[in-house]
Amino acid sequence: MNPLQKVLVADDDPTNRAVLAELLKPEYTVLLAKDGTQALERAARHVPDLVLLDVMMPDLDGFEVLRRLRADPRTADIAVIFVSGLGRPEDEAQGLKLGAADYIAKPFNATVVMARVALHLQMVRQRRMLEHLAHVDGLTELANRRRFDEVFAAEFVRARKRATPLSVALLDIDAFKQYNDHYGHPAGDRALRAVARTAAACVRRPGDLAARYGGEELVLLMPEADAGVARAVVDRVRDALDRLAIGHEASPVAPVLTVSAGGATLLPGEDTTALFAAADAHLYRAKQAGRNRVVWRSAP
Numbered sequence: 001m002n003p004l005q006k007v008l009v010a011d012d013d014p015t016n017r018a019v020l021a022e023l024l025k026p027e028y029t030v031l032l033a034k035d036g037t038q039a040l041e042r043a044a045r046h047v048p049d050l051v052l053l054d055v056m057m058p059d060l061d062g063f064e065v066l067r068r069l070r071a072d073p074r075t076a077d078i079a080v081i082f083v084s085g086l087g088r089p090e091d092e093a094q095g096l097k098l099g100a101a102d103y104i105a106k107p108f109n110a111t112v113v114m115a116r117v118a119l120h121l122q123m124v125r126q127r128r129m130l131e132h133l134a135h136v137d138g139l140t141e142l143a144n145r146r147r148f149d150e151v152f153a154a155e156f157v158r159a160r161k162r163a164t165p166l167s168v169a170l171l172d173i174d175a176f177k178q179y180n181d182h183y184g185h186p187a188g189d190r191a192l193r194a195v196a197r198t199a200a201a202c203v204r205r206p207g208d209l210a211a212r213y214g215g216e217e218l219v220l221l222m223p224e225a226d227a228g229v230a231r232a233v234v235d236r237v238r239d240a241l242d243r244l245a246i247g248h249e250a251s252p253v254a255p256v257l258t259v260s261a262g263g264a265t266l267l268p269g270e271d272t273t274a275l276f277a278a279a280d281a282h283l284y285r286a287k288q289a290g291r292n293r294v295v296w297r298s299a300p
């Protein structure tokens with residue numbers, strides 16, 4: 001089931017609001033705002049798929065509302081259609097220049113409004129799907145490495161600014177080559193997907209991210225998690241894998257599929273490259289020490 005797409009109607013005229021709401025309600029979830037301030041507040045709170053934005057409003061006009069939507073990362077990508085009594089070409093041009101998807105002149109025609117709304121919402125769906133494909137690993141359906149790099153960079157900036165912890169853990173499936181050799185690649189893919197699902201199910205705090213870093217290596221990004229909290233997450237993944245007990249007859253480590261993990265928590269003055277390298281170095285230590293374990297960088 002596809003949830004209904006959300007459309008925010010911002011117009012200071014109650015009749016316009018009511019007419020547009022009636023039109024849209026059968027097909028979309030409709031949110032209403034009676035002025036620019038309310039439009040910004042509702043947009044930030046509900047993140048609609050599309051805003052039908054009146055230009056002439058008493059507090060903030062539609063152009064200013066669009067500028068502020070674009071300036072806020074939460075609302076920057078929301079599609080906006082101006083619905084305006086300002087019918088001059090220069091007004092339409094200004095709206096489009098500011099980044100509006102479309103411009104509908106008042107008095108509007110209901111069929112045209114519905115057709116344009118449908119068209120732009122279809123474009124929103126297509127864009128989301130492309131973004132999704134660009135960010136997701138096809139095999140495991142976890143975030144891919146590119147997505148991890150983006151989120152890591154953003155979370156690093158946030159952690160620095162707020163002086164909150166940030167932890168990274170790298171997980172590597174033990175003896176995965178032997179698994180593939182013994183059971184075949186289709187079984188190897190299934191095992192990798194099972195490990196990925198298990199990891200994803202264990203990182204559930206807001207902001208946590210599980211990604212496939214490459215091959216049989218996963219990375220967990222845990223904002224606001226100190227070493228103790230983050231390590232406990234990795235232990236949960238390992239416990240859940242134990243319970244899953246995917247047989248691995250060819251493993252020199254255990255009769256079931258296991259992982260080695262290395263982790264580190266951000267140190268003052270450290271950058272993302274150094275933090276990641278520390279997690280990687282501790283993964284290496286975990287493997288050197290016999291695999292099937294977690295080694296976390298100790299606090300200085």
Ligand SMILES: [Mg+2]
Pocket residue numbers: 011012013054055056057
């Ligand atoms: Mg108005």
